[in-house]
Amino acid sequence: MRLEPKPAPSLAITLLFPLAAIAATLALTSILVLAAGASPLSVFHLVAKGAAGSQFALLETLTRATPLIFTGLSIAVAFRARLWNIGAEAQLYIGGVVTVVLGTAALPLPSIVLIPVIMAAVMAAGALLLLGPAVLKTRFGVDEVVTTLLINFIVLLFVSMLLEGVLKDPMGLGWPQSQKVVAEAQLPRLIQGKRLHYGFVIALAAAVVVWVVMKKTVLGYEMRAVGHNPEGARFVGIPVNRTLMKTALLSGGLAALAGFSEVSGLKGNLTLDLSPGYGYTGIVVAMLAMLNPLGVIASAIFVAGIFVGADAMSRAARVPSYIADVMVATALLTMVVAILLTRFRIRWR
Amino acid sequence: MSSDPVLRLSRISKRFGPLRANDAISFDLKRGEVVALLGENGAGKTTLMNILFGHYVADEGTVEAFGRPLAPGDPRAALDAGIGMVHQHFTLADNMTVQENIALGTERLWRLRLDRTAARRRIAQLSADFGLAVDPTATVSTLSVGERQRVEILKALYREARILILDEPTAVLTPAETDALFRTLKLLVAKGLSIIFISHKLHEVMAVSDRVLVLRSGRLVGERETGATDRRELAALMVGQEVRPAEASPAKPGAPLLTLERVSTLPYNGAGLDAVSLTLAAGEITGLAGVSGNGQAALAALIAGIRRPTDGTISIAGQDMADWSPRAALAHGVARIPEDRHAVGSIGDMSVTENVIAERYRSARFSRMGFLNWKAARRFAEKLIADYDVKCPSPEARIRLLSGGNMQKLILGRALDPDPAVILASQPTRGLDVGAVAYVHRMLLEARDRGAAILLISEDLEEILAMSDRIVVMSKGRLSTPSLRGERSIRELGELMAGHDGERSDHAA
Numbered sequence: 001m002r003l004e005p006k007p008a009p010s011l012a013i014t015l016l017f018p019l020a021a022i023a024a025t026l027a028l029t030s031i032l033v034l035a036a037g038a039s040p041l042s043v044f045h046l047v048a049k050g051a052a053g054s055q056f057a058l059l060e061t062l063t064r065a066t067p068l069i070f071t072g073l074s075i076a077v078a079f080r081a082r083l084w085n086i087g088a089e090a091q092l093y094i095g096g097v098v099t100v101v102l103g104t105a106a107l108p109l110p111s112i113v114l115i116p117v118i119m120a121a122v123m124a125a126g127a128l129l130l131l132g133p134a135v136l137k138t139r140f141g142v143d144e145v146v147t148t149l150l151i152n153f154i155v156l157l158f159v160s161m162l163l164e165g166v167l168k169d170p171m172g173l174g175w176p177q178s179q180k181v182v183a184e185a186q187l188p189r190l191i192q193g194k195r196l197h198y199g200f201v202i203a204l205a206a207a208v209v210v211w212v213v214m215k216k217t218v219l220g221y222e223m224r225a226v227g228h229n230p231e232g233a234r235f236v237g238i239p240v241n242r243t244l245m246k247t248a249l250l251s252g253g254l255a256a257l258a259g260f261s262e263v264s265g266l267k268g269n270l271t272l273d274l275s276p277g278y279g280y281t282g283i284v285v286a287m288l289a290m291l292n293p294l295g296v297i298a299s300a301i302f303v304a305g306i307f308v309g310a311d312a313m314s315r316a317a318r319v320p321s322y323i324a325d326v327m328v329a330t331a332l333l334t335m336v337v338a339i340l341l342t343r344f345r346i347r348w349r
Numbered sequence: 350m351s352s353d354p355v356l357r358l359s360r361i362s363k364r365f366g367p368l369r370a371n372d373a374i375s376f377d378l379k380r381g382e383v384v385a386l387l388g389e390n391g392a393g394k395t396t397l398m399n400i401l402f403g404h405y406v407a408d409e410g411t412v413e414a415f416g417r418p419l420a421p422g423d424p425r426a427a428l429d430a431g432i433g434m435v436h437q438h439f440t441l442a443d444n445m446t447v448q449e450n451i452a453l454g455t456e457r458l459w460r461l462r463l464d465r466t467a468a469r470r471r472i473a474q475l476s477a478d479f480g481l482a483v484d485p486t487a488t489v490s491t492l493s494v495g496e497r498q499r500v501e502i503l504k505a506l507y508r509e510a511r512i513l514i515l516d517e518p519t520a521v522l523t524p525a526e527t528d529a530l531f532r533t534l535k536l537l538v539a540k541g542l543s544i545i546f547i548s549h550k551l552h553e554v555m556a557v558s559d560r561v562l563v564l565r566s567g568r569l570v571g572e573r574e575t576g577a578t579d580r581r582e583l584a585a586l587m588v589g590q591e592v593r594p595a596e597a598s599p600a601k602p603g604a605p606l607l608t609l610e611r612v613s614t615l616p617y618n619g620a621g622l623d624a625v626s627l628t629l630a631a632g633e634i635t636g637l638a639g640v641s642g643n644g645q646a647a648l649a650a651l652i653a654g655i656r657r658p659t660d661g662t663i664s665i666a667g668q669d670m671a672d673w674s675p676r677a678a679l680a681h682g683v684a685r686i687p688e689d690r691h692a693v694g695s696i697g698d699m700s701v702t703e704n705v706i707a708e709r710y711r712s713a714r715f716s717r718m719g720f721l722n723w724k725a726a727r728r729f730a731e732k733l734i735a736d737y738d739v740k741c742p743s744p745e746a747r748i749r750l751l752s753g754g755n756m757q758k759l760i761l762g763r764a765l766d767p768d769p770a771v772i773l774a775s776q777p778t779r780g781l782d783v784g785a786v787a788y789v790h791r792m793l794l795e796a797r798d799r800g801a802a803i804l805l806i807s808e809d810l811e812e813i814l815a816m817s818d819r820i821v822v823m824s825k826g827r828l829s830t831p832s833l834r835g836e837r838s839i840r841e842l843g844e845l846m847a848g849h850d851g852e853r854s855d856h857a858a
Contacts, residue, residue: 218719221703221710229696235655235687236707237675347406 018288018344021334022302028334029327036319043317047324050279050312051305057312059196063266065297067092069203070258071282072289072296073210078251080214080291081223082230083134083244087148088255089279090155091126097159098125100270103181103231103263111184116184119202119260126256127249129155134248138241151349152279159340160272167270178270187265199261204297206254211293213250223247255279284332290339303328353416355380355543356401356432361410363396370396372411372567378512383534383544385554385575388564389587389782392813394547397564398514402434403427407626414512431506439497441489444800448472451504460702468507475506477535480529495526502533513537514539514545519553520779521808523640524843527719531557549587549782551580552811563587588783598795602667603631606802607652607683607771612661618646623826624661629771629802634793635831636817637806640846644826645806646688649775652804653685658736679708684769686760688776690753690805694760697749702730703742704748705763733762754785761792772796772803778812790816810839824848 030040064300071088078085099182102118109117129151136142161175162168187198214220222243226235234240262274285303289295310324354377363371371393378384379384388394399405399414403424412419416432427434441450452468472485481499489497498518507514515534519527528774534544534557548554554561555575563571563586571586607629614622619642627648629635639645650656651663654675663670665681687693693705706726708716715726730744737758741751748756759775764772774793778786793816797803807813813820820837822829831843837845 053743174757216720216723218710218716218721221721225696225699225703225707229692232693232696232707235653235685235693237654237679238707239676 007191013342017338018290021288021338022331024334025331027291028330029323030324033319036323038317038319043313043319046316047306047309047315049199049309050311051309056194057308059191059194061301061305061308062200063195063197063304064308065300065330066197066200066203066265067258067262067278068281068285068300068304069200069207070261071255071295072256072285072300073203073206073293074251074253074255075282075286076249076291076293076296077210077214077223077254078130079227079243079245079286081227083137083247083251084145085130085133085148085248085251085255086283087130087133087151087279088251088258088282089275089277090148090152091129091252091255091258092157092262092275092279093159094125094129094272096263096270096274097162097167098122098256099185099258099263100178100181103185104179104211106182111186114184115187115264118264119257122260123253126252126254127253129256130248130252131245131278134245138244140255156272159270163270163272168268176272180268181264183266186259186268187304194313195266197261197265198293199265202257202261204257206257207293207297210254214293219243219246255282256267257317258282281328284314284328287332288335303331306331317328355415356658357413358397358401359411361397361400361407361412363393363400363405363407369567371400371407372819374564374567374569376562376569376572378543378545380543381538381541382560383538383546383558385558385561386547386564387549387551387554387561387583388544389549389784392564392587392782393523393567394564395516396548396567398545399515401427402432402815408788416763426720428508428510430513431509432514433508433510433512435501435505435516435518437496437516437518437520439501441497441500442831443488443490445489446485447483447487447489447500447503448494450489450500451485451507453504455508455625456498465498471508472503474479475503478540479506480533495529498526498530499533506537510542512543512545514547516547517549519548519550521641523846525847527553550809550811551583551701554583555580557583584783587850592655593813597634597816597818598798600633600797600814602633602818603716603800605630606666607804608664609651610662612651612658612663614647614651614656614658616647617650617656618642620644620826622651622658625826625828626661627804627821627828629804630804631770631800631802632797633818634797634803634805634816636813636820637823638810638813638820638842638846639805639808639823642810642821643846643848645775645808645823647826648823649688649806652678652683652771652773653687653775682770684764684767684772684801686757686764686772686774688779690756690760691749695748695756698747698849700745701734701739701748701759702744702750705730705733705759708763709767714802729766733759733766737762757781757785757789761789765792765796768799769796771800772801773801773806775806776808777805778807778809786812811844813842822846 026044033040050057051061071092074088075085078145098121099118102121107114133144133146133147134145137144159331160176163178167178168179189198190198190200207294222238225238228238230240258278259274264269267274281303285300288299306327307324310321313319314321356378359375360373361371362373374397386394395404400407403422403426406422411791414432419430420426448469451472469485476482476770481503483496483499489500518530522530538544546558553725558575561573561575561578561583562569563583565587605628609625609627611624611626613624622644625648637645647656651658654673654677657673663673669676691697710716710721716721727744733739734744735742739755739758741755751778779791781789805813807814818834819831821831822842825848
């Protein structure tokens with residue numbers, strides 16, 4: 001068995017392979033469902049129904065997809081330039097911290113000013129958090145996978161310290177949680193009385209902006225060139241290190257927006273369970289989207305749907321909702337194989 | 350000698366998509382014979398040898414070695430059948446000794462000391478028999494290119510190869526080393542080995558082979574006894590028409606454009622520069638000869654702007670270049686044709702359009718306010734494709750999919766389009782077919798006649814001799830004094846390349 005490179009894949013193939021990957025994912029996970037003593041068809045049906053079978057389900061899926069779009073974009077941008085940002089989780093939490101700090105500071109600003117100010121500060125904080133690993137990488141060759149991953153733990157403990165200390169809500173009955181941000185700092189709901197909020201719209205806009213940056217701008221061109229071939233990029237005069245810095249700033253800022261959107265749009269305050277691993281799941285989202293910013297929207301909704309749907313399913317069928325983790329992880333693996341197959345042809349002797 | 354063939358290829362065909370890399374190729378190899386496989390790049394030589402050696406599986410056709418069919422797609426089978434291959438790019442472990450490299454893969458997992466002594470004795474015997482002098486205890490990283498090649502040959506012989514395939518073996522050798530290699534080949538043949546010698550250099554094919562097979566676009570277009578043919582005929586067979594080599598008219602040198610003054614650098618893919626002074630004058634091609642790894646890469650990297658000098662100065666048109674970078678080089682009219690067009694000269698997974706604007710994407714022509722002007726970029730790509738006769742499916746195609754010659758034409762077009770004052774051409778024709786070589790040479794000569802100062806770095810001495818108005822030789826990071834066209838003989842240049850610089854020593858560097 002050997003791999004032979006193929007010419008550039010057609011659009012049809014590019015769209016078909018992710019679907020094939022999803023089909024393969026369902027086939028593989030049905031083995032586990034069978035092992036749990038349930039019927040795969042009914043379980044997948046329940047997952048689908050739980051994810052999109054009603055207005056409530058659909059809105060819940062989109063709500064869950066919102067932070068994943070931000071972290072997915074963050075990862076897609078970074079990975080495109082081969083900057084391995086595993087620290088979106090930390091950037092998300094820093095975004096949450098900044099949102100709470102500014103949102104509870106009683107700044108005498110109307111919502112229309114306050115929210116952009118908070119967003120700018122949030123992005124700056126996330127950007128700076130990733131700048132450190134990027135500098136260490138370009139200056140000293142320190143592996144950013146290690147540094148960004150470890151910073152996740154540092155930041156989580158730092159947030160824990162804040163929530164037990166200066167940011168602790170005096171009225172919180174001793175729970176490690178912050179005060180709620182003021183009404184002016186909260187993103188309005190998209191539909192009155194539902195959980196889906198304007199963070200989703202901002203996420204969609206962010207995806208379009210990132211797409212334009214990657215496709216149409218000098219910066220996007222530089223990032224892609226650096227990602228594909230840093231040596232070649234350096235030779236033609238592309239400032240490789242500076243491009244990596246800019247990539248880090250953009251990627252860190254996008255991930256931090258996930259924290260802002262969750263606090264300001266959904267939760268209102270900061271707790272230690274602000275994110276059930278959105279930063280890590282963003283990696284899956286970005287890979288499923290083949291690092292395409294617009295694809296991130298679809299893959300974030302898909303991944304969110306599986307989690308939301310699996311929750312609903314586990315209440316009805318007797319299959320644990322952990323099947324969602326398995327499905328998402330399997331989807332990542334089948335997608336990686338699918339990407340390989342779009343670029344190479346397998347020859348069996 | 351004319352007994353049964355040791356190797357028989359029957360109607361080998363191999364397709365890559367629409368491309369017929371090999372089209373029903375058949376030939377026999379006899380015992381004690383040197384067959385040269387001659388052809389342009391992309392003619393299918395390497396594909397054929399990869400099929401023979403089991404790296405690829407043929408769509409049709411069979412290979413027989415010593416009368417028995419060879420299992421397709423299994424390099425192990427080829428090795429076991431006594432076929433050895435010396436690749437163009439060596440496959441040695443740099444951090445291991447010669448002996449370890451040779452024995453690698455042939456010994457049992459739990460080896461005994463006894464085995465090693467026996468192995469050393471066999472290697473010594475083979476070295477002596479075939480004139481392949483190399484110290485078995487030396488670490489490979491300390492060896493010269495010529496010595497490494499000898500290790501590769503020893504490796505094949507150690508595995509009892511009866512058929513030896515040499516892929517472009519002389520590309521990295523000095524003239525003296527090439528002669529030594531040819532002597533070794535004669536000894537091997539005398540012992541009954543058979544050799545397939547892959548090359549696109551006609552004079553070598555004439556010198557070393559008994560029979561020549563010419564491949565063109567995947568088909569066997571000619572088979573000649575070497576004694577009954579000549580270079581002209583072979584060249585015509587290779588390209589399908591008579592090739593007109595580029596003719597250099599006398600140069601009219603002008604003012605110095607690029608000057609290096611006692612420049613030193615850190616080592617870079619071989620030696621670094623050691624107090625090198627060099628002047629490139631307008632309207633003149635300066636040829637830099639040398640055995641690879643002696644500092645040519647460092648000099649090319651320096652002029653290209655990707656390395657800075659540790660000492661000494663660079664000036665362009667009299668202006669001192671204190672802040673030196675690829676962008677500074679481009680801004681001062683230095684065009685660069687890099688040695689490695691795949692790893693350095695192009696970004697394989699980006700399109701032709703994206704690649705041709707790479708050196709100037711920030712100019713007003715291709716971008717405004719941080720946004721790229723894709724329309725202008727595409728127009729530029731289409732212009733280069735037309736002007737330089739590049740064969741490619743579309744400007745949107747990934748450049749990786751182009752052949753070496755077409756890729757080089759695009760890199761050439763990208764470099765020459767702004768009408769540069771200085772041109773750095775580093776191995777500009779390596780691996781190209783005869784037609785593309787002539788084309789590159791013609792473009793360089795035209796640029797020279799327009800007044801460009803050109804530095805041509807090449808390991809192909811013939812190319813240097815044909816193209817250069819002035820020749821300098823690099824050895825161990827130092828430059829020889831320049832000589833004008835025809836001033837030094839090949840022999841004298843070879844001595845300089847080997848680093849002898851007049852005084853002789855017994856071992857090649």
